[in-house]
Amino acid sequence: MSEAIIDAATLLQVPEITSQFTILSCYGNLAFVKEAQEAVKNLPKLQEVIIFFDGDQGGLDGIKHVSEILNQIKEGGLLSACPERSRSEVEVTAVSTPGKEDVNSLFVKYDKDCLLQLINERKPVELFSSTENILTEETPDVSAFRQILSEVEKEYFEKLGGLDTENPNKITYETQTARYIIKGGLPRQLDKMLISLDVQHLETGLKYRCRLDLYEEKQTRKEAREAAEKLDLRSDLIEADLSLLCDLLEEHRENGLETNNPQDNDPIPDFPTQSKCKGFLSQPDLINRINELIGKSGITGEFNNRLFLFIIASSYKMPDTLHALIQGSSGSGKTHLLGKVADLMPQERVERFTRITDNSLYNYGEFELMYHLLCLEDVDGLKEEALFAWRELISNNMLRSSTSQKDDNGNSRGAKRIVRGPMASMCATTRGHIYEDNMSRLFIIAVDESPEQTARIIDYQSKLAAGLIKKEDENEAKEFLQNCVRMLKPMKVINPYADKIKLPQQAHKIRRLHELFLCFVKQITLINQYQRKKDAQGRLITEKEDLQTAVEIMFDSIFLKVDELDGSLRQFFENLKTYVQEKENPLNYEFTGREARQSLNLSKSALHRYLSSLIELEYISVSGGYQNRGLKYKISYWDNVAKLRNHISQYLNNQLNEL
Known part of the structure; x- marks a missing residue:
């Protein structure tokens, strides 16, 4: 039962509520009309009446009024439509609506989950009435007392505004008695309130300085007395101010701790934006629609890679996070691609670094990296210790380290530091093969360095310079995708086809790759969560379409x-083979380093790195020449990469067709 018709209309929008309950509006807190009473009497299987009114005094009065009428109906034996149940078995419960809120406002601010939680936490109306202290009629004495109490509370809350915390290391508080300045911040330990305090006279500016623990009553009383003597003020007023100051500092400290809580939700978009995002996330062919929006946000080309990185x-914000390593030569745009994709995520959850020092990951707060996206713009500059910490955070979702720290007495003691995950990560490198331990833990993505992609980038740059592309449209697409990500919720997923797809056995470290594949399928299901069915336990069910999409993107x-x-x-070797095949006798054709460098438009250092790797892997060999005048090379292993790709593609597609 709701108080207003708009509240009833709001409840009707939530399938989880309408599937269990019948909705009835009372058309006012004290307007339980006869028609509504008759409707309740005639419900054949009535088990419970839940009253969900506004969170104000009128709502509390309405709960009492409606519950009294319902009790009269029960006691009078008027529930004739449900003879199989005794009158006492029909429960009357009430929902504790937060102050100054109603059903509709809660739905707009916090979505349906808030309504479901409040309904689940409902309690019997008798208990509700006693705890909420519903008063209908008051004696003059009680009314006068309430007025005095209201004035005291008003004065108290006016004083709350006097706490200036703009500078956390210099907090000021001013009353009609004196000005109080707290220097150096507040202790984080909740069992003490040790501060450095200046008590300043408002007119003369004279100060009394001390260091005291506001939790020590005797010390506080003593310092108030000495400050009063020096500043020629009343000690009882200073003591009262210090008592109130302690309460304000406690509240400020607790708010700071709550702000640092990693479980804090992302900023909630307004209701129109929520509706727009939900509508978009409910559309068919969602993954391709997201890819189109990514293109509109300013990422040119890289059609598969950009979508792959967005999903990763x-x-x-999910329990099973994903990680990506972007490979590419210098100047190929790998860092640019990483940054552009990171811009599509809610920025309050993105941590971007050019470099990290050896021990910096160990020194984060316990929950600072939890449910964040960590972006490393160049892994090549990281030392082994930093790589190890990053690798362990990926694998174990936690870093544990033992370190030394001084106690309150200045003695060094062993201490345990913990940094918790999970967190997702993206990083870029020019030398992916040297990170053997890392490569098996994440997805490898090669930047498109083809001439076609180069042409796309040049065309985009030209249109941007000519004013043909509007930055406002790109920013609008970015903000919309950020809000869509905010609307995604962590949920459990079951994949009924998990044992039906087998990856190629020749894949590198297939155990971890198979786990990554299943996690990627799960993430695609989560992105489609507004379209996927749920089982009896509320878990999303993966569909065949999700596996098909995962294979296409991950191929x-x-x-x-x-x-x-x-x-x-691989891209260099394929370009080299194409160049050599154009010659008369490609199987025996010899080429020099300068010839390859000029033909393929590469720098000397990049060519040297590629040739050295291919010689080491025995794909090419040195066939002649001299070290001081230039060596000659020859392709010694002509692999058929197209045939291998087709074989793997057919192998995976055959399994998908059999689902």
């Missing part, structure tokens, strides 16, 4: 796990 990045990454050449090296 959006896993930051290049799966192939890179099978191929012993990394992404940029």
Whole structure:
């Protein structure tokens, strides 16, 4: 039973409520009309009446009024439509609506989950009435007392505004008696309130300085007395101010601790934005629609990679997070791609670093990285200790370290530091093959360095400079995608087809790759959560379409796990083979380093790195020449990468067709 018709209309929008309850509006807190009473009497299987009124005094009065009428109906034996149940078995419960809120306002601010939680926490109306202290008639004495109490509370809350915390290391509080300045911040331990305090006279500016623990009553009384003597003020007023100051500082400290809580939700979009995002997330072919929006946000080309990275990045708020390593040669745009995708995530959950020092990850707060997206713009500059910490945070979702720290007496003692995950991550590198331990823990994504992609980038840059592309449209697409990610909720997923898909056995470290594949499928299901069915336990059910999408997006990454050449090296070798095949006798054709460098438009250092890797892997060999005048090379292993790709693609598609 709701108080207003708009509240009833709001409840009707929640399937989880309408599937269990019948909704009835009372048309006012004290307007339980006869028609509504007759409707309640005639319910054949009535088990419970839940009163969900506004969170004000009128709502409390309405709960009492409606519950009294319902009790009269029960006691009078008027529930004739449900003879199989005794009158006493029909429960009357009430929902504790937060102050100054109603059903509709709660739905707008916090979505349906808030309504479901409040309904689940309902309590019997008798208990509700006693705890909420519903008063209908008051004696003059009680009314006068309430007026005095209201004035005292008003004065008290006016004083709350006097606490100036703009500078956390210099908190000021001013009353009609004196000005109080707290220097150096507040202790984080909740069992003490030790501060450095200046008590300043409002007119003369004279100060009394001390260091005291506001939790020590005797010390506080003593310091108030000495401050009063020096400043020529009343000690009882200073003592009262210090008592109130202690309450304010407690509240400020607790609010600070709550702000640092990693479980705090992302900023909630307004109701129109929520509706727009939900409508978009409920549309068919959602993944391709997201890819189109990513393109409108300013990411040119990289059609598969940008979507792959977006799905990986959006896993930051889920229990099973994903991680990506972007490979590419210098100047290929890998860091630009990483940054553009990171811009599509809610920025309050993104941590971007150019470099991290050896022990910096160990020194974060316990929950600072939990449910965040960590972006490392260049892994090549990280030392082994930093790589190890990052790797362990990916694998174990936690860093544990033993360190030394001084206690309150200045003695060094061993201490345990913990940094908790999970967190998602994206990073970029030019030398993916040297991070053997890391490559098996994350998805490998090779930047598109083809001439076609270069042409797309140049065309985009030209249109942007000519004013043909509006930055406002790109920013609008970014903000919309950020809000869509905010609307995604962590949920459990079951995949009934998990044992039906087998990855190629020749893949590198297939155990971890198979786990990554299943997590990626789960993330696609979570993105489609507004369209997927749920089981009896409320878990999302993966559909065949999710596996098909995962295989299509992940195929290049799966192939890179099978191929012993990394992404940029494979692209170079394929371009080199294409160049040599244009010659008369490609099987025996010899080429020099300068010839390859000029033909493929590469720098000397990049070519040297590629040739050294291919010689080491025995794909090419040195066939002649001299070290001081230039060596000659020859392709010694002509692999058929197209045939291998087709074989793997057919292998996976055959399994999908059999689902």
